[in-house]
Amino acid sequence: MGEIVVTGMGAITSIGLTIAENLRSLQQENSGIKKAKHFKSRYAESLFFGEIDQNDEALLSELGLEQGQGYTRTTLIAIKAFREAIAHAQLSPEEIASGRTAFISSSTVGGMCYTDDLYNDANLRGVPSEYIKSYEGSDHALRIVRLHNMKGITDVINTACSSSANAIALGARLLETGKADRVIAGGSDCLAKFTVNGFNSLRILSEEPCKPFDTNREGLSLGEAAAYIVLERREDVKDLRKIQAIFAGFGICNDAFHPSATSNDARGPRMAMELALKRAALKPSDIGYINAHGTGTPNNDITESYAFSKLFDKVPPFSSTKSYVGHTLAAAGAIEAIYSILTIRNQEIYPSLRVQEPIADFPFKPVLHYTPETEIKHVLSNSFGFGGNCTSLIFSACI
Amino acid sequence: MTTNREELITEFKEHLIKYLNLLDLTPSDIKNDEVLFGGELGLDSIDSVELIVLLDREYGIRIKNPTEGRQILVDVNTITDYIIANRTK
Amino acid sequence: MYIKDLYAISPQKTHDLSFEQGDWQVLNQYAYTAIEPSYQDLIPNAQLRRMGKAVRMGIGVSLPLLARNPKPDGIIFGTANGGLEDCIKFLNQIVEYNEGTLTPTNFVQSTPNALAGQVALLSENQGYNMTHVNGSLAFESALLDAALYFDEHSPTEKSILLGAVEEISDYNYNIDYLGNRFKEELVPNNDLLNSRTNGSYCGEGSTQFILSNNPENSLARFSALKQSSTLSEEEITDFVQSFLAEQNLSPAGIDCLLLGKNGDVSTDLWYDKVQNSFPGTPVAFFKKAVGEYRTVSAFASYLAVRLLNRQAGYLIENGATENPRTILIYNHFDAVRHSLILIQK
Numbered sequence: 001m002g003e004i005v006v007t008g009m010g011a012i013t014s015i016g017l018t019i020a021e022n023l024r025s026l027q028q029e030n031s032g033i034k035k036a037k038h039f040k041s042r043y044a045e046s047l048f049f050g051e052i053d054q055n056d057e058a059l060l061s062e063l064g065l066e067q068g069q070g071y072t073r074t075t076l077i078a079i080k081a082f083r084e085a086i087a088h089a090q091l092s093p094e095e096i097a098s099g100r101t102a103f104i105s106s107s108t109v110g111g112m113c114y115t116d117d118l119y120n121d122a123n124l125r126g127v128p129s130e131y132i133k134s135y136e137g138s139d140h141a142l143r144i145v146r147l148h149n150m151k152g153i154t155d156v157i158n159t160a161c162s163s164s165a166n167a168i169a170l171g172a173r174l175l176e177t178g179k180a181d182r183v184i185a186g187g188s189d190c191l192a193k194f195t196v197n198g199f200n201s202l203r204i205l206s207e208e209p210c211k212p213f214d215t216n217r218e219g220l221s222l223g224e225a226a227a228y229i230v231l232e233r234r235e236d237v238k239d240l241r242k243i244q245a246i247f248a249g250f251g252i253c254n255d256a257f258h259p260s261a262t263s264n265d266a267r268g269p270r271m272a273m274e275l276a277l278k279r280a281a282l283k284p285s286d287i288g289y290i291n292a293h294g295t296g297t298p299n300n301d302i303t304e305s306y307a308f309s310k311l312f313d314k315v316p317p318f319s320s321t322k323s324y325v326g327h328t329l330a331a332a333g334a335i336e337a338i339y340s341i342l343t344i345r346n347q348e349i350y351p352s353l354r355v356q357e358p359i360a361d362f363p364f365k366p367v368l369h370y371t372p373e374t375e376i377k378h379v380l381s382n383s384f385g386f387g388g389n390c391t392s393l394i395f396s397a398c399i
Numbered sequence: 400m401t402t403n404r405e406e407l408i409t410e411f412k413e414h415l416i417k418y419l420n421l422l423d424l425t426p427s428d429i430k431n432d433e434v435l436f437g438g439e440l441g442l443d444s445i446d447s448v449e450l451i452v453l454l455d456r457e458y459g460i461r462i463k464n465p466t467e468g469r470q471i472l473v474d475v476n477t478i479t480d481y482i483i484a485n486r487t488k
Numbered sequence: 489m490y491i492k493d494l495y496a497i498s499p500q501k502t503h504d505l506s507f508e509q510g511d512w513q514v515l516n517q518y519a520y521t522a523i524e525p526s527y528q529d530l531i532p533n534a535q536l537r538r539m540g541k542a543v544r545m546g547i548g549v550s551l552p553l554l555a556r557n558p559k560p561d562g563i564i565f566g567t568a569n570g571g572l573e574d575c576i577k578f579l580n581q582i583v584e585y586n587e588g589t590l591t592p593t594n595f596v597q598s599t600p601n602a603l604a605g606q607v608a609l610l611s612e613n614q615g616y617n618m619t620h621v622n623g624s625l626a627f628e629s630a631l632l633d634a635a636l637y638f639d640e641h642s643p644t645e646k647s648i649l650l651g652a653v654e655e656i657s658d659y660n661y662n663i664d665y666l667g668n669r670f671k672e673e674l675v676p677n678n679d680l681l682n683s684r685t686n687g688s689y690c691g692e693g694s695t696q697f698i699l700s701n702n703p704e705n706s707l708a709r710f711s712a713l714k715q716s717s718t719l720s721e722e723e724i725t726d727f728v729q730s731f732l733a734e735q736n737l738s739p740a741g742i743d744c745l746l747l748g749k750n751g752d753v754s755t756d757l758w759y760d761k762v763q764n765s766f767p768g769t770p771v772a773f774f775k776k777a778v779g780e781y782r783t784v785s786a787f788a789s790y791l792a793v794r795l796l797n798r799q800a801g802y803l804i805e806n807g808a809t810e811n812p813r814t815i816l817i818y819n820h821f822d823a824v825r826h827s828l829i830l831i832q833k
Binding site for chain 1: 599601604606609616618662663715782
């Protein structure tokens, strides 16, 4: 792949409202998975969530947006992260509006995050809510496009939990094929009764904060987040100090096994990692750290570990940063891409929190503590989703 | 509330067909000792969760997780016995 | 990108190809529901029992195409809403059982990528797999993705299953009805464009294509594509003209125009403006056939391929075109999201 570089990042999660805050929490091992303060659900008391500590009103006012215009929480956090990313990359309003700037977003719950309003509107109960035209999965992206008068290519992807990893890959492909000169790519998903009850109905939510790669893990914790990165061709970047990392490659495939579980032989995850390595022209031994999908469900963590054992002679250091922010669904791929880039930039590894007893079936275990002063050149970041969608991304240090 | 075992079996099979949307099947097509999972019916892990919902909504029986359910959800006979012993409605 | 094969389930009789031969359905209803074939011999009962309408229609189109064109290198879908019926059924459970014990099937089936995942599963295809949900530009986004895929792999021969699906459920009908997108009164589809009132009628269906970068035995090709979500009414003519210029075409080079006019008096003006740039060009209005829905441009593309192969010519309204080689599709949704698709023989 020609050199595609990351020149800006923006993120809002339960461990920070900005990239800087996220970094501090990662280094201090501060988990954001707690009892929910703002999210209204029967499970707000009994389960733990990676909730962003800012309510909708505060977000609206901070972003300077008018009330009553149908801005959902998915949209609000997306706007917040989008603005941080474009500021970080020092893009001018003209550059953002340019027909040569693409915007590739992703979401799973999208505009359907206010379950009760949607229930009333869909069943014709009462007066239509302010969200009557906000329910599409692409609503958040369309609003950003219209706010910034963006004339370039836009897209929204939903491949469940691998969505924003795919958005980043698509963005890089647009740059490679010359269809765009800069791309803003990522995703946004907020906590919603819809997803909480969905995962609960599948019996894969953990009653305690999730502990990916622990023998006694019992499921995932849901979180909410939005994250975007700015991608450009290296030759177009005038100020080289803007470059955060190189986007070295990706692999996308389907497990073709089950609608909501990974195959026992982990053929999809393995193939995605192999394709990414091939595209980046790297060997497995070049990988210095893996930001695992690591949801904390019994099924994912065992099959992902199995895939590691088959692909790597010596499994590199790995961890699941979902132990900090929970599973943020469509946003997870972009959040973890950013954490992977922070790993490279700061040459340090953020651990899997709360692991007491690593999975015993394998001779390797996740990184258990914040580990500074490591030497990492290439990072692999995994995202696997329902529907069998498997995506792996590789980021490399810029030298 | 159905008390006769035979009637309960038929009623449960009707629920089973409805909850799992087993197209073109009637209660008599499902044998009482036919294994539900991994057999000809082709049921899988999602069906086991659907069955847990069935038992909760129709008979007031709470099963915490599919692993616990696996010992109960073997065939129509085992489930019927479990319903008789544990139903709350 | 060359089109090797195509198939559709739609409110017209495309499932048995009689629509192409002139068997036109007069529709006098608020919802233009799709005419579905029997799936019994096509989809195993173990899978069919769980499928909502969107997934069912989608699989019902994919499997016959894959039987004729096995093992494409990738599967790419566009859908604004996916399985919305399952989605709201699950939502209703959440509210009605107060977040109690809920059945997961609706949740799993409601995710828009369920279709691409099921197609991969049923055809054991581990290749590239993507679902675009870019609202009323979701099919266009899927098209762009396919174009990128062929660009990247050139000159190696590759094939893609590309498709779109949208379903009508009571719920999305209600939501779009409250959003003033549908007509209050009933007029037959033949008179749709003369109704002079707001709104349109809701349609649904799945349209899919087998694409290849090898031109051999192809029916037509997707030549170019353009999208915008920021146009003003004054800019639409320039938008079309600059697209033609980029393709080295003049309005006279377009043999037939397919317009997304849907009978909504508040937004049909945009189509009239575009049509005025093509004086005397034959035109067909595809929403008279299938109604308004967010991935309807996939059906327009289907119709274009048929017209380029001398089928369904009866739909051309003003002056027959003997042997069209170049067709331009212009569609918009709510006058917010606009797209141009160029399809050539």
